[in-house]
Amino acid sequence: MNVKKGDTVQVLSGKDRGKQGRVVEARPSEGRVIVENLNLVKRHRKPAPIRDVTRMGGAQMTPGGIIEKPSPIDISNVMLVCPTCNQASRTGVHVKEMKGETVRVRFCKRCNEEIDR
Known part of the structure; x- marks a missing residue:
C-alpha cells in the first residue's frame, strides 16, 4: 500500500x-x-x-x-x-542503502522528488 x-x-x-x-x-x-x-x-x-466514570455527581x-x-x-x-509539487501523482519506490540497512523510499513520478525524508 x-x-x-x-x-x-x-x-x-x-x-x-x-x-x-x-x-x-x-x-x-x-x-x-x-x-x-x-x-x-x-x-x-x-x-x-458513559462507563467507568467516577461516582461523583451521578451517571454521565x-x-x-x-x-x-x-x-x-x-x-x-x-x-x-506530492508535498513538493502539490499535485496528485503516482508513486514509485527507490531502494536505498542507509547505515548498512536497505530502506524503501517513496518518490513522486511527476517531479521525481522523495516523499519520505
Missing part, C-alpha cells in the same frame, strides 16, 4: 471526487483508508451512559442524535498528493 497515516490524498471517484484530505487511519489488510472529513456517513445514536451520558463520521474509502479511489 503506497499511502500511510498522515499523508495528504485526493479522492478520484465517488461523491467527494476531487477533494483532498489527510489520512487519519490506514487499513492495509482491508485495502482501505479513512480520510479526515471526507466520505462522511450519518449514524443515528441513542444517548447512553453521551449525547444522542445524528452523528456524522468518516467512512473508509478503497485505496484504489485515492491518490497521494
